Amino acid sequence: MLPTLPERKMVFKGLVTKKEDMNKLILTPLVHYPLPGGSALITFEKAEVAQRIIEMKEHVVELSYGEELEDLDQCRVRVQAAPVDVLLPSSLEVRLTRNSRSILVSDLPSLGIPEEALLDKLELFFSKTKNGGAEVESRKFLDDTGQVQLTFAQDGVAELLTQRGHIQVLIGKGKYELKISPCMSGDIANLQLQPSRCPRTVLLSGIPDVLGEEPM
Structure with missing residues (x-):
């Protein structure tokens, strides 16, 4: 049974550069792999090296220093090698919802x-009815996209501005044509995971606690 997916609010603010990419969503997973005690992950440059170590299953690792130690002074540990399997998304279904009171302002x-x-100037401009706006309830600068999200206190204002697509805004001593887009929020409606093996990574287990406590 797959683990329950934690709830997480998502806002999609991607920029589309090609028409054929409009229905594509690139998902880059960030995997956190929990390690039990007495184990370690080792990643090699070549997959064939990791495969050979996994096929041997058990390894004896020499931990002693020096070449002329007696048997009593030598320290060896026996560890087991296993492949690393992680769950990665194979299918993702996102339910998009349009915010009826918010717009995204770009090309700033x-x-x-x-x-x-800058937020003060945009709020002042879009709060005037002659510019097609109304009272601005909140404003927020989206650092990762360079866009500004404006939320109005009334319904219908955002839709009319979005239909215009572009608008000239007086900022300082110049006029700039800004792009107005609908503000969309997304929820994960369906997520399917499938196991995937890491070709260059080996899980070593059975590592004993060979280091004593350091004297104070």
Whole structure:
């Protein structure tokens, strides 16, 4: 049985550069692999090296220093090698919901002014009815995309602005044409996982605690 997927809110703010990529979503998994006590992961440059170690299953590792030690002074440990299997997404279904009161503003100019100052200017512009706006309830700068999310206090304002697509905004001493896009939020409706083997990584187990406590 697969583990329960934790709930996580997601907002998709990707930029589409090619028309054929509009229905594609690139998912890069970040795997956290829990290790039990007495084990370690080793990743090699070549997959064939890892495969040979796994096929041998058991290995004796010499931990002693020096070549002329007596048998009583030598320290060896016996460890077991096994492949590493992780669960990776094979199918992802996302349910998108359009925020009826929010818009995304992009193509912002680089004016060298603080973010708060830019947010103030955008809020002032879009709060005026002559510009097609209304009272702005909240504003937020999205650092990872360079976009600004504006949320209005009234319904219908965001939809009308989105239909325009672009709008000229007076910022400082210049006018800039900004892009207006709908604000979409997504929830994972279905996620299927399948086991995948790491070709260059080996799991070593059976490692004893051979280091004593250091004297204070």
